[in-house]
Amino acid sequence: MQIEDFKTGIKVDPNLKTINLDPKENVQNKKNIRALLKNIVESSLSSLKKNLEKAYHSEAELNGFYPINEIKGIDAIEQLLWEPLLTSFPDLERRDNLIIGGSFQDKIFVSCISHLTGTFTKPWLNIPATKKTIHLRLCEVHQLKDNKIIKSYVLIDIMDFIRQAGFWPINPSLGIEEMWPGPIIGNGSSFENLDIKLSKESLSQGLTMQRSLNIKPESEEGITNQEIRNKLIDHPQKDFWHKKMMWYGPCGIGTARGLEGFVDHHQLPFRLTFKERNYWKIGHYVELGDGSYSMTGGWHSITATHGSKDWLGYEPTQKQITMRVMDFYLHDEGLIRENWVPIDIVHILKQLDIDVFKLVEKMR
Numbered sequence: 001m002q003i004e005d006f007k008t009g010i011k012v013d014p015n016l017k018t019i020n021l022d023p024k025e026n027v028q029n030k031k032n033i034r035a036l037l038k039n040i041v042e043s044s045l046s047s048l049k050k051n052l053e054k055a056y057h058s059e060a061e062l063n064g065f066y067p068i069n070e071i072k073g074i075d076a077i078e079q080l081l082w083e084p085l086l087t088s089f090p091d092l093e094r095r096d097n098l099i100i101g102g103s104f105q106d107k108i109f110v111s112c113i114s115h116l117t118g119t120f121t122k123p124w125l126n127i128p129a130t131k132k133t134i135h136l137r138l139c140e141v142h143q144l145k146d147n148k149i150i151k152s153y154v155l156i157d158i159m160d161f162i163r164q165a166g167f168w169p170i171n172p173s174l175g176i177e178e179m180w181p182g183p184i185i186g187n188g189s190s191f192e193n194l195d196i197k198l199s200k201e202s203l204s205q206g207l208t209m210q211r212s213l214n215i216k217p218e219s220e221e222g223i224t225n226q227e228i229r230n231k232l233i234d235h236p237q238k239d240f241w242h243k244k245m246m247w248y249g250p251c252g253i254g255t256a257r258g259l260e261g262f263v264d265h266h267q268l269p270f271r272l273t274f275k276e277r278n279y280w281k282i283g284h285y286v287e288l289g290d291g292s293y294s295m296t297g298g299w300h301s302i303t304a305t306h307g308s309k310d311w312l313g314y315e316p317t318q319k320q321i322t323m324r325v326m327d328f329y330l331h332d333e334g335l336i337r338e339n340w341v342p343i344d345i346v347h348i349l350k351q352l353d354i355d356v357f358k359l360v361e362k363m364r
Contacts, residue, residue: 001236003212008296010283012105021103023194026290030101033110033142033149034189041094041116045086052078055149062152063299065324066347067125067357081154088129089118089136096189097182098328098340100290102199109286111141111295113180113188113328113340116156120165125158126357127165128364134164135179137251139326139342141286141297153285153299155324155342160251162360169359170349171313175247175254175265180340183330184246185292193291202331203289206296209240209336210327213279218271225272232263232271242335252312252345266311273311277304297326306352312345314352321351 021029036055043051052074061072064081071080086092098113116136120129137157142149162169163177182188193199217223217231238259247262248255256265279302286297300322307316324344330337346356 001215003208003236004214006211006280008207008210008280008284009105009287010285016106019103019106019108021101021108023196023199026101026103027192027194029108029110029144029147030099032147033101033144034096034099034112036149037112037140037142038094040082041092043082043086045083048082048086049074049078052082056152057145057148057150060148060150060152062154063324064152064154065156065158065344066350068154077152084124085116088120088122088124089116089134090121092116092118097180098188098293100288100293100295100328102288102290104284104287107286108144109141109288110144111286111288111297111326111328112139113182113342114138114140115179124161127162127167127360130165134161136161137180137342139328139340141295141326143286153297153326155326155344157251157342158344158346159356162356163251167360167363169356169363170252170354173252173254174269175249175256175261177251177254180248180255183293183338185330185332188293188330191291195291198291199289199294201289202292202294202329203287205240205331205336206289206294206327206329207287209237210279210296212236212240216271216275218275225268228271229263229268232267233260240336242333242337245336246338248338248340250341250343250345253343269310273306273308273316274302274304275307277302292331293329294331295326295328299324301325312349314349314354317352319352321348323348 039051056074062077063070095115101110120134122129137160139155141153143151218228241259256262281303284296284298288295302323306319309315326342328340
């Protein structure tokens with residue numbers, strides 16, 4: 001099975017002037033954006049607007065998790081996202097697990113995996129307050145212009161928030177539900193990489209593995225599920241994954257260990273449910289390599305037809321859906337050791353006419 005070589009990014013003008021960001025500038029960008037984001041999270045309601053204006057261009061856009069979705073301008077970012085969050089979690093603080101940056105096509109980015117930790121004192125998104133600690137799983141990509149953020153992609157794992165608040169309105173996860181750990185090598189938020197060659201190698205490995213996913217044994221006529229599983233274990237992807245790989249999925253899917261765990265708890269059910277899918281119809285808006293790490297993101301990167309109940313457990317609707325997704329990789333010992341995968345599960349379910357918030361309302 002040959003891995004096809006093709007462009008995975010969004011289509012752009014072939015005459016586009018590509019940016020090759022200097023690694024020293026990338027290090028400075030990461031430090032700068034990290035400080036600005038920390039100030040936003042730890043704002044008082046009275047200082048929030050000022051801290052947002054320090055971080056964002058006046059006409060910035062934010063593509064967020066459901067139900068925030070696409071919003072424009074600092075006022076909307078303040079009123080729809082941060083003001084409600086800080087009201088519900090008045091002692092909120094930011095804990096960064098991974099910060100990577102770089103350039104893709106003609107744009108410059110900083111991307112993060114973090115947790116927003118605080119006491120859940122007032123309802124948020126109509127979920128009742130628990131008066132207990134909540135860790136909001138947060139994954140972000142920020143596009144920079146003139147040292148400020150011009151566009152953000154923000155995925156908070158709302159299903160995991162609902163789980164921590166004491167509700168489970170959907171079908172059981174196949175993997176385990178847990179707080180995502182940081183990279184096993186321990187430097188995710190502190191490394192200062194200047195090795196351009198290493199960054200390129202990390203990104204190339206991640207993208208080649210992703211291209212291998214276009215090899216689809218589930219499309220073969222008359223093949224059984226067990227035969228599909230066997231072919232996924234012996235799939236070209238096996239050459240990229242570490243024998244102790246960890247795959248950290250969103251709440252509703254959960255965490256899996258090893259290639260067999262990944263296949264059983266996510267990949268095989270996903271492929272059976274979405275046999276008709278296109279990973280690259282739109283393409284990635286971001287592809288970054290930074291030292292031993294890489295990441296990609298799509299808005300939306302997958303279009304698919306909901307054709308079975310194997311993944312997430314809901315009867316097939318034949319609806320066409322899109323997916324908001326990011327992938328973060330640690331490349332260690334020559335292979336992909338860890339993969340953190342935020343997916344907006346609540347948004348996917350909404351497209352299947354399953355309203356998680358209404359289900360929680362019925363449970364209260």
